[in-house]
Amino acid sequence: MSDQTGLEPRRSALPAPLRAMRPKQWVKNVLVLAAPAAAGVVLQPRVLAHSLAAFVAFCAVSASIYLINDVRDVESDRQHPKKRFRPIAAGELKPSTALAMAAVLVVLAAVGGYLIAPLLALVIVVYWLLQVGYSVFAKNQPIIDLAMVAAGFLLRAVAGGVASSIPLSQWFLLVASFGSLFMVAGKRYSEMIEVGPDAGTRASLASYTPTYLRFVWTLSAALVVMSYALWAFDLRSAPVQWLGVPWDQVSIAPFTLAMLRYAYAIDRGAAGEPEDAVLGDRTLQVLGLAWAITLGLTFVH
Numbered sequence: 001m002s003d004q005t006g007l008e009p010r011r012s013a014l015p016a017p018l019r020a021m022r023p024k025q026w027v028k029n030v031l032v033l034a035a036p037a038a039a040g041v042v043l044q045p046r047v048l049a050h051s052l053a054a055f056v057a058f059c060a061v062s063a064s065i066y067l068i069n070d071v072r073d074v075e076s077d078r079q080h081p082k083k084r085f086r087p088i089a090a091g092e093l094k095p096s097t098a099l100a101m102a103a104v105l106v107v108l109a110a111v112g113g114y115l116i117a118p119l120l121a122l123v124i125v126v127y128w129l130l131q132v133g134y135s136v137f138a139k140n141q142p143i144i145d146l147a148m149v150a151a152g153f154l155l156r157a158v159a160g161g162v163a164s165s166i167p168l169s170q171w172f173l174l175v176a177s178f179g180s181l182f183m184v185a186g187k188r189y190s191e192m193i194e195v196g197p198d199a200g201t202r203a204s205l206a207s208y209t210p211t212y213l214r215f216v217w218t219l220s221a222a223l224v225v226m227s228y229a230l231w232a233f234d235l236r237s238a239p240v241q242w243l244g245v246p247w248d249q250v251s252i253a254p255f256t257l258a259m260l261r262y263a264y265a266i267d268r269g270a271a272g273e274p275e276d277a278v279l280g281d282r283t284l285q286v287l288g289l290a291w292a293i294t295l296g297l298t299f300v301h
Helices: 016-020 024-041 046-072 097-118 119-140 144-163 170-195 203-207 211-232 252-267 272-278 282-297
Strands: none
Touching: 016 119, 016 170, 024 046, 024 119, 024 144, 024 170, 024 272, 046 097, 046 119, 046 144, 046 211, 097 119, 097 144, 119 144, 144 170, 170 203, 170 211, 170 252, 211 252, 252 272, 252 282, 272 282
């Protein structure tokens, strides 16, 4: 089977069950490090261990959701130029096997989360219920589908805080909330640019217009940058920073440039899969590294 360009996609050496869990998309779960990083404690041994454990738990629960989604969307996936090569759509993995794997994964994630922190288990269960509700009821509902998927990104960020008992500031929640909406609206916009609203790959796309989705991700991006800048100017955790430079405020520059670079990918229709947009863009990675370094220097005295 070949794609629309006539070239068969490169075959992965990974077995079908693992590919069906979409390991490349697990990069989204690094959001669990956001709260510890914003608090400047991510490198503390206990916090780092809890954060990594939360990352693994979210990889398991998100894999469970991917399996359920692919079972439900098998017919529409077969009409998509890329998704039709997923193991379930391609007939490499039986739907019954996929659902059994999904059940095992969510149990493992919840139990693992509980062993780290009971509140983390609650966040994981809420995430799973929201995403299953999205897949079963809300996936084809315009606006609601944006909110449900954005909630999934937000809960990842919240999970990192509850895993290590880190208080979540109002600024952090604002940045995480609008950042999640920015990514989801950008994802939908890119999908519309890539396959068109009437391709049958996602029913809710037919309810949107490119101008509306552009408005949503533009508004969200503006609110993210504003909220981050207000957080940076309000930060007083390290009044005397390294070399006397206000690194928290300096971090606004690479953060804003990274947002603009990702918006560039959205505008070109190249952010249908956020992980591909990030992993395939060296400039964005450099900007992200510059932001991480300047943010880290905020907490160096």
